[in-house]
Amino acid sequence: xxxxxxxxxxxxxxxxxxxxxxxxxxxxxxxxxxxxxxxxxxxxxxxxxxxxxxxxxxxxxxxxxxxxxxxxxxxxxxxxxxxxxxxxxxxxxxxxxxxxxxxxxxxxxxxxxxxxxxxxxxxxxxxxxxxxxxxxxxxxxxxxxxxxxxxxxxxxxxxxxxxxxxxxxxxxxxxxxxxxxxxxxxxxxxxxxxxxxxxxxxxxxxxxxxxxxxxxxxxxxxxxxxxxxxxxxxxxxxxxxxxxxxxxxxxxxxxxxxxxxxxxxxxxxxxxxxxxxxxxxxxxxxxxxxxxxxxxxxxxxxxxxxxx
Amino acid sequence: xxxxxxxxxxxxxxxxxxxxxxxxxxxxxxxxxxxxxxxxxxxxxxxxxxxxxxxxxxxxxxxxxxxxxxxxxxxxxxxxxxxxxxxxxxxxxxxxxxxxxxxxxxxxxxxxxxxxxxxxxxxxxxxxxxxxxxxxxxxxxxxxxxxxxxxxxxxxxxxxxxxxxxxxxxxxxxxxxxxxxxxxxxxxxxxxxxxxxxxxxxxxxxxxxxxxxxxxxxxxxxxxxxxxxxxxxxxxxxxxxxxxxxxxxxxxxxxxxxxxxxxxxxxxxxxxxxxxxxxxxxxxxxxxxxxxxxxxxxxxxxxxxxxxxxxxxxxx
Numbered sequence: 246x247x248x249x250x251x252x253x254x255x256x257x258x259x260x261x262x263x264x265x266x267x268x269x270x271x272x273x274x275x276x277x278x279x280x281x282x283x284x285x286x287x288x289x290x291x292x293x294x295x296x297x298x299x300x301x302x303x304x305x306x307x308x309x310x311x312x313x314x315x316x317x318x319x320x321x322x323x324x325x326x327x328x329x330x331x332x333x334x335x336x337x338x339x340x341x342x343x344x345x346x347x348x349x350x351x352x353x354x355x356x357x358x359x360x361x362x363x364x365x366x367x368x369x370x371x372x373x374x375x376x377x378x379x380x381x382x383x384x385x386x387x388x389x390x391x392x393x394x395x396x397x398x399x400x401x402x403x404x405x406x407x408x409x410x411x412x413x414x415x416x417x418x419x420x421x422x423x424x425x426x427x428x429x430x431x432x433x434x435x436x437x438x439x440x441x442x443x444x445x446x447x448x449x450x451x452x453x454x455x456x457x458x459x460x461x462x463x464x465x466x467x468x469x470x471x472x473x474x475x476x477x478x479x480x481x482x483x484x485x486x487x488x489x490x491x492x493x494x495x496x497x498x499x500x501x502x503x504x505x506x507x508x509x510x511x512x513x514x515x516x517x518x519x520x521x522x523x524x525x526x527x528x529x530x531x532x533x534x535x536x537x538x539x540x541x542x543x544x545x546x547x548x549x550x551x552x553x
Numbered sequence: 554x555x556x557x558x559x560x561x562x563x564x565x566x567x568x569x570x571x572x573x574x575x576x577x578x579x580x581x582x583x584x585x586x587x588x589x590x591x592x593x594x595x596x597x598x599x600x601x602x603x604x605x606x607x608x609x610x611x612x613x614x615x616x617x618x619x620x621x622x623x624x625x626x627x628x629x630x631x632x633x634x635x636x637x638x639x640x641x642x643x644x645x646x647x648x649x650x651x652x653x654x655x656x657x658x659x660x661x662x663x664x665x666x667x668x669x670x671x672x673x674x675x676x677x678x679x680x681x682x683x684x685x686x687x688x689x690x691x692x693x694x695x696x697x698x699x700x701x702x703x704x705x706x707x708x709x710x711x712x713x714x715x716x717x718x719x720x721x722x723x724x725x726x727x728x729x730x731x732x733x734x735x736x737x738x739x740x741x742x743x744x745x746x747x748x749x750x751x752x753x754x755x756x757x758x759x760x761x762x763x764x765x766x767x768x769x770x771x772x773x774x775x776x777x778x779x780x781x782x783x784x785x786x787x788x789x790x791x792x793x794x795x796x797x798x799x800x801x802x803x804x805x806x807x808x809x810x811x812x813x814x815x816x817x818x819x820x821x822x823x824x825x826x827x828x829x830x831x832x833x834x835x836x837x838x839x840x841x842x843x844x845x846x847x848x849x850x851x852x853x854x855x856x857x858x859x860x861x862x863x864x865x866x867x868x869x
Contacts, residue, residue, distance in 0.1 A: 279668045283680040286665055290684050290744060293698045296709065300701070308707055315702075315709035364594035371587025379591070386602055388793075388855045390801040392824050393848035396831050396840050397609035398601060420601045425594060451586045480691045482804045483824070487832065498693035502808055505697055509811045522701070525694045532689040537682065 292316075294529070301327060301526035305519045327523035334517070339524050341493055342500035346479060346528070348411065349496055353418030354475030361421055361470050365428025366459055370441065380429075386422040392483050399487045413488035414496070418478045424470040431466035432459065468542040472535070479532060497528045606848075613842035630842035640843060643823040644850065651799045654735050658795055659788070661739065662746035667776050669747075670754040681751065685744040692741060696808035699737045700725075704812060725813035733813075737805050742798070746791045753787035754780060789862045793855055800851045803828070823847045 296316060300308060302324040331339040367373070368380055398417055402408045407416075436459045444454040460467075485499050495503070501524055504517045536543070588595075613630050617623040634640050665684055669677050687695060702708045703724035710721035724733045757780065765775050781788070803824040810817045819833070820826040823843060831840035 276672065279672055280674075280676060282668055283665070283672075283677065286661070287680050287683045290687055290740065293695070293702060293740065294686065294690070296702060297698050300707075314712055315707060360594040360597060363590045367587045367590025371584045371590065373584045373587030373591070376587060379595070383598070385852075386598070388797060388852050389602070389606070390797055390848055390851045392801045392803055393844045393851070394602065394605045394609070396827060396837065396844050397605035397612065399831070400612065400837055400841075401605055401608055416597075417601045419597045422598070422602075451583065451589075455590070476689070480693075482691075482693050482807075483828070486807075487828070498691050501697060502693055502811070505700070505808070505811045518707075521697065525697055529690045529694055532691075533686060536685070536689045540682065 297522060297526050297529070300522040303519060303522075308518050308522065323519065324523070327519050328527075330520050331524055331527075334520055335492075338492060339497070339500065339520070342495055342497040343528060345411075345494060346496040346498070347531075349414045349418065349481075349485075350475045350479040352415050353478035354471055356415070356419045357421040357424055357474040357478075358467060358471040360419060361424035361428045361474075362460075362463060362467060364425045365466075366432050366436075366455060366463070368425070368429040369432035370436065370438070370459075383422050383425060387426060391420075395483050395487050398484075402488060408488050409491050409494065411494060414478075414481070414485050417484060418474075418481065421470070421474050421477070424474055427470055428463070428466055432463060435462045435466070465542065468539065472539065472543050475535075476532065497524070501525055501528070606845075609841040609845050612838050613845050616838050630839055631846060633839070634842050634846045639820045639826060640823060640846070643820055643826050644847075647800050647802050647822050649731070650735065650738075650802060651796060654738055654799055655792060655795045657735060658739050658743045658746060659792065661743040662750055662791070663781070663788070665743070665747045666750040666754055667780065669751055670780070671772065671776075681748075685748050687741050688745040688748075690741070692804045693808055695741045696737055696805045699733070699740070700809055700812040703733055725809075725816060727816040730809070730813055730816040734805055734809065737809075738799075742795065746795070749791055750784060750787055753784040757783050785862075789859070792862075793858060796855055796858060797851055800847070800854065 299316060299318055302322050303319055304321070304323040304326070307319045307321060307323065331337065368376060394417070399408065402413050407413050440458055441454055444458050445451075449457065479496075480498070481496070482498050482502070485496050486502075489495055489499070492500070492503075501521055504521050504524075508517045508521065614625060614627055615623050616626045616630065665680075669681050690698075703710070705711065705721065705723065705725075708721075708724075710724065714721040722729055724730075761779060761783075762775055765779055770778070801824055802822045806817050806821045807825055807828075810819075810821075819829040824847065827840045827843040827847070830836045830843065
């Protein structure tokens with residue numbers, strides 16, 4: 246859809262424009278109002294993350310009423326003792342959760358992307374029997390709320406004994422109709438039929454043509470779909486909450502939520518606040534780094550085609 | 554299916570037309586390779602989408618109790634669902650969220666994208682990334698963080714409002730929990746929508762603006778009369794994403810329940826209701842009916858929205 250509709254003009258657009266130059270020329274200066282607006286937005290969007298960063302350096306007492314207040318550091322620095330606490334609590338189960346999150350996100354995300362690349366290419370470049378109806382079904386599926394599938398998936402998986410195993414999270418995560426859709430539209434645009442025909446005339450088989458000709462051209466879309474599906478799996482809460490009960494299999498999201506419930510249980514519960522904040526802080530770092538370091542790819546990918 | 558034709562007829566309808574191609578035997582044999590490429594996805598699609606849907610539908614037609622065992626009841630569960638005040642209340646809640654949350658997210662995302670599109674300073678580049686960053690934070694962690702920030706014990710609200718000599722509002726009380734949830738979701742998703750809209754804006758041919766400037770159009774006119782109409786298909790897509798997400802609202806209220814137990818009941822949204830029916834009361838048949846009914850509602854609404862906006866989105 247829209248992600249791709251603008252592709253044709255994109256290249257010319259990037260080169261041919263210099264928005265700032267245009268505006269300056271007319272207004273004679275940088276725009277103060279716009280920058281103030283952006284500043285307010287940045288403060289709004291970044292404050293919670295700043296709060297979390299600060300909170301991860303405090304112990305429980307500091308969280309409740311430290312010298313620096315909620316948005317600044319205390320005199321005491323407890324970041325490393327909090328990390329130590331994460332190693333001690335239930336034999337370091339937190340790190341196990343973090344590892345599980347990585348396992349689920351990477352295997353689910355990579356798997357979903359591979360399936361999407363193959364299927365998107367197949368839909369785009371072959372006119373096989375049943376393509377129309379199948380693709381129609383797929384587009385309908387984009388609009389099916391995936392959470393509506395969680396409970397039946399749970400019942401199905403439990404009937405084959407897969408509930409409470411890593412497969413109960415990984416296998417359903419392989420489903421990404423939107424990824425296939427993106428890949429199809431991108432492949433249609435970015436992989437010219439003439440190039441494929443030329444490879445075939447040179448004697449390359451269908452599979453080799455795909456690997457050597459199409460795959461390199463599909464790279465921007467592959468990175469985008471990979472990021473979207475890794476984030477999707479990393480974020481997933483409802484599915485693991487439903488299908489996993491063994492604490493050792495939980496991803497970090499469900500695990501931390503459990504700690505929060507424990508800490509809120511009142512007098513009977515335990516206050517793990519400092520471990521929750523430090524654990525949450527550590528768990529958001531990998532994805533933030535991934536996004537910041539891969540921005541060239543996904544920003545290009547969201548405007549698919551610009552890297553063609 | 555109308556959506557099919559609608560969505561796939563988007564700009565590049567450059568499908569390899571079989572009629573124009575040489576329809577020889579080689580060509581036809583080669584097309585079968587399509588299935589080879591699509592097959593792995595098709596297997597997952599069947600197992601984890603079609604099968605659960607069919608299964609859920611089947612389950613929803615039965616009822617099972619200890620006394621009578623499993624019994625076929627036809628549409629009874631659906632009649633029960635659509636007259637169940639708890640389910641209807643949940644639907645009303647998510648509808649209210651959709652009406653308030655989606656315009657809020659769209660407005661922030663669109664304004665930010667329009668402003669960013671007009672600037673090319675390092676500050677604007679930096680802001681773009683910072684506005685997007687919450688998307689990289691898992692929803693659960695986002696909700697946990699806001700739970701802390703809202704909390705009268707941990708949160709900064711007390712000191713911030715204290716500066717003005719005001720008492721901090723109780724974000725987690727029954728009256729304000731709705732707004733608190735709207736804020737969490739907006740914070741989490743507006744940046745992502747902004748990036749999609751921004752990418753669409755960068756795709757417009759700047760030559761068009763030059764013509765408008767020559768005609769004496771102001772920046773504001775260019776923004777609302779040229780840019781917004783030209784990216785309407787992206788806007789429609791973003792609204793569809795937001796709509797599907799909002800109607801399945803689950804994670805944020807489920808997590809926030811931990812700190813605001815009195816304010817959020819276990820049946821706050823239809824998904825939470827289905828979850829508690831299934832996992833607290835073992836009523837899997839009725840829970841399936843609720844899930845399925847919710848799925849139908851989401852599908853119908855998305856479809857309706859696409860139909861109503863077919864002109865703006867350029868989908869016919």
